[in-house]
Amino acid sequence: MAEIALEHITKRYGDGFEAVKDLSLDVSDGEFMILVGPSGCGKSTALRMVAGLEDITGGQLKIGGQLMNDRAPKDRDIAMVFQNYALYPHMTVRENMGFALKLAKTPEAEINQKVSDAAKILDLEQHLDRKPANLSGGQRQRVAMGRAIVRNPSAFLMDEPLSNLDAKLRVQMRTEIARIQQRFETTTIYVTHDQTEALTLGDRIAVMRSGLLQQVGPPSELYGAPKNLFVAGFIGSPSMNFLPGEIDGDSINTPIGTMKIPDVVRSRLQAGPGGGRGGVIVGLRPEDFEDRSVVGDRPDGITFKAKIDVLESMGSEFYAYFVVESERVSSRELEELASDAGAADLPTQEGSQITARLDAASTVRQGQETELWFNTEHIHLFDPESGQTLLGSDGPVAAAQT
Helix, strand or coil, X not given: CCCEEEEEEEXXXXXXXXXXXXXXXXXXXXXXXXXXXXXXXXXXXXXXXHHCCCCCCEEEEEXXXXXXXXXXXXXXXEEEECCCCCCCCCCCHHHHHHHHHHHCCCCHHHHHHHHHHHHHHXXXXXXXXXXXXXXCHHHXXXXXXXHHHCCCCCEEEEECCCCCCCHXXXXXXXXXXXXXXXXXXXXXXXXXXXXXXXXXXXXXEEEEECCEEEEEECHHHHHHCCCEHHHHHHXXXXXXXXXXXXXXXXXXXXXXXXXXXXXXXXXXXXXXXXXXXXXXXXXXXXXXXXXXXXXXXXXXXXXXXXXXXXXXXXXXXXXXXXXXXXXXCCCHXXXXXXXXXXXCCCCCCCXXXXXXXXXXXXXXXXXXXXXXXXXXXXCXXXXXXXXXXXXXXXXXXXXXXX
């Protein structure tokens, strides 16, 4: 195991394009670090520089305190798990898992023992003599994991290893990867486009956008105290809703009504970078809405009426979609998120669409007007010009939202 340190790392191609810009990130010994962001943000390029598959244009990479910039991949004591499994089709599972050890001229008895131990951990014992073509996607990914495990490397590097699996298998393999990492306590850098994977797997998450690091911290911090609109809109599922607002004394005027600023939000606003009055962008997470009939009379929120356009039953909860009359919030960060989600080319509509996640006990009906409630203690406020948060990270609100 080893600490991985990226010190002002830059990747610049021949045409001048910078895929990674001045990235500084320390991954502690045994830590599970997630690199997350939209397609083209530089996360896979950063991982490939750590692996030695991409040259480093500027900055320093250190693994275990040793400078690695010019070392070949085989000399970095890392094991990489790829998106496409990268298994040899003519070899059995046993041969695939032990191939790197065979190249290193490890004694056959030791190879057999390590492969057997890894197969036991990954529930592959009954498949050791089968070829990859005769395995399911999940089994192939476990073989790829096993090939990394038998090497007992200083670090695991994983590049979107679950993206080729169906939804159910992804959940199963997510649990498997977390269990394996906790068992071996191997330093791990895991690249994903899926923020749900990031929130459930990582000790810390590093969010990237256009080659730049936006924020790094534990999942609860990125969820509860995002530093800017981009992080706020990327972390969380369903994603955060954004509306225009106006701070007026101790209240915020919004399209769903005037909210009294709770004390917990006021203290964070005072601890923030400024902007205690005037126009703001208001962030509302779907899970902080509820059916008024379910919550009853609660003082820590606002009640408003909305006509439910679409209602999706998820079994344990509802997703309710409705439109409020307001100007649409516009920013480069939100446009980039919409483009990444494939929503940029959808027909525009009057007003702003809001997503609310409601309890299964809710009595709301599609096409009907209903009373909804929002917990104002969990409101987020952003500067409309810079996109930066106006709230300091101190206070219980960040913990309350996890």
